[in-house]
Amino acid sequence: MVWGAIADDFTGATDLANNLTRAGMRTVVVVGVPHGEEEIAADAVVIALKSRTIPAQEAIEQSIAACRWLRRKGASHIYFKICSTFDSTPHGNIGPVASALMEELKVRFSIVCPAFPDNERFVFQGYLFTGEVLLSEGSMRNHPLTPMSDANLVRVLQAQLFLSERVGLVNHRYVGASTEAISRCIAELRSQELSLAIADATTQGDLERLAEALKDDLLITGSSGLGQTLPAVYGFRPSASVSQLPAAGGRAAILSGSCSSATNAQVRYFLAQGGEAFPLDPDAIVEDPAGQINSALAWADSVAASDPSRSILIYSTADPATVKTVQLRLGAAKIGHLVEECLASIARGLVSGGVGRLIVAGGETAGVCVRNLDIRRLAIGPQIDPGVPWCYASSAVSSQGGLHVALKSGNFGSEDFFIRAFTFLEETQS
Ligand code: ADP
Numbered sequence: 001m002v003w004g005a006i007a008d009d010f011t012g013a014t015d016l017a018n019n020l021t022r023a024g025m026r027t028v029v030v031v032g033v034p035h036g037e038e039e040i041a042a043d044a045v046v047i048a049l050k051s052r053t054i055p056a057q058e059a060i061e062q063s064i065a066a067c068r069w070l071r072r073k074g075a076s077h078i079y080f081k082i083c084s085t086f087d088s089t090p091h092g093n094i095g096p097v098a099s100a101l102m103e104e105l106k107v108r109f110s111i112v113c114p115a116f117p118d119n120e121r122f123v124f125q126g127y128l129f130t131g132e133v134l135l136s137e138g139s140m141r142n143h144p145l146t147p148m149s150d151a152n153l154v155r156v157l158q159a160q161l162f163l164s165e166r167v168g169l170v171n172h173r174y175v176g177a178s179t180e181a182i183s184r185c186i187a188e189l190r191s192q193e194l195s196l197a198i199a200d201a202t203t204q205g206d207l208e209r210l211a212e213a214l215k216d217d218l219l220i221t222g223s224s225g226l227g228q229t230l231p232a233v234y235g236f237r238p239s240a241s242v243s244q245l246p247a248a249g250g251r252a253a254i255l256s257g258s259c260s261s262a263t264n265a266q267v268r269y270f271l272a273q274g275g276e277a278f279p280l281d282p283d284a285i286v287e288d289p290a291g292q293i294n295s296a297l298a299w300a301d302s303v304a305a306s307d308p309s310r311s312i313l314i315y316s317t318a319d320p321a322t323v324k325t326v327q328l329r330l331g332a333a334k335i336g337h338l339v340e341e342c343l344a345s346i347a348r349g350l351v352s353g354g355v356g357r358l359i360v361a362g363g364e365t366a367g368v369c370v371r372n373l374d375i376r377r378l379a380i381g382p383q384i385d386p387g388v389p390w391c392y393a394s395s396a397v398s399s400q401g402g403l404h405v406a407l408k409s410g411n412f413g414s415e416d417f418f419i420r421a422f423t424f425l426e427e428t429q430s
Helices: 010-022 056-072 094-105 153-159 179-191 204-214 224-233 261-272 282-287 289-306 320-330 332-352 363-372 417-429
Strands: 003-007 027-031 044-048 077-081 110-113 121-124 127-130 167-170 196-199 219-222 251-256 276-279 312-315 355-361 377-385 388-394 402-408
Touching: 003 010, 003 056, 003 224, 010 027, 010 044, 010 077, 010 224, 010 363, 010 377, 010 388, 010 402, 044 056, 056 077, 056 094, 077 094, 077 224, 094 110, 094 153, 094 196, 094 219, 110 204, 153 167, 153 196, 167 179, 179 196, 179 204, 204 224, 219 224, 251 261, 251 332, 251 363, 261 276, 261 312, 261 417, 276 289, 282 289, 282 320, 282 332, 289 312, 289 332, 312 332, 320 332, 332 355, 332 363, 355 363, 355 417, 363 402, 377 402, 377 417, 388 417, 402 417
Parallel strands: 003 044, 003 077, 027 044, 077 219, 110 196, 110 219, 167 196, 251 312, 251 355, 276 312, 355 402
Antiparallel strands: 027 377, 121 127, 377 388, 388 402
């Protein structure tokens, strides 16, 4: 193995792994810090943590444990994967975790680059833009867990660190010019005893120059945008053979717990096409969770009995106004947790009953479903839509020993995703 990554959330891990695979690295996602010392045959290993919004000290402990495990496995580089919208709070966790990793790896200076121009995330003069809008003026301003009210990432990162850990900027003047210019700027920042620096990047070319300049760095922090440019500087080339998965089998199902606008559109499209669907009722989940789970699974069995080739959708997805009403009545955290647990139990029931191809929509939802299916590793296959690959996972829950899964972050995927993903899987295997 040449490369190790620590991702601060789950769909972010598969997003990065997808980009590495497309760039030619055989990549495996490991769920949580492994307890054992088993060998992994891969060019890159991405450890998926759920450390973005937990207390900073816990995020540090988990990230250091992940780093040590990766180093024991021979990782020559460590990549700390963060969100391209820099999701964090004044308490962390990007700054504290990056700083702790630097100490662990005895690195005195390190670059942080969340830019991902292909996904409309640009960093210019240290300010993060999503499309044409400053981070602090877009929807991230109202994010329930990590509201971003300042687009100046030098300031945001500095606020998460001790004052002695000074943060600088690798300005676009250098990043846009050449690899040598970037290296000169970094040498200058080092000589001023800065600890970290945000790197500007507004084009794919900027990321490529940065990757070249940073290729010997033991530690880099960034989004999957910079991540996807690194395999090329390590000598990897895109190759279809690295994303080959075992043959797919078993029934097809979709579980959707995301209420993002893209997922709402995907559910509407599936219903409009006459897809078989079972809506979950949040009130019924609160009153009698086991009853909802059993009804959903009984319904799935009845569809399978009449036509096992049909894919099914079980969903709690609802529009923002409906979600708000339920949240006000029942409490956002409580209902969110109950719906997640309900979907995770349904996932287990479906997979133990013969579902072998499963799409899960929603980042948090995906996390609990993967945990409940006892999935420890994901091999990354071909990309369905940007950021969403088909994966293969061994699972003792599965009657076939494993299953194909696609974990879709809420706002990813085109409208016909729920239908096209299954035909795409068939096509890639024929
Ligand atoms: P996304 O990737 O779109 O953010 P997540 O799965 O991360 O999706 O988050 C969606 C959250 O909304 C989960 O906690 C889920 O349980 C919750 N949820 C899903 N359906 C409903 C609903 N109908 N009412 C209230 N909360 C819901």
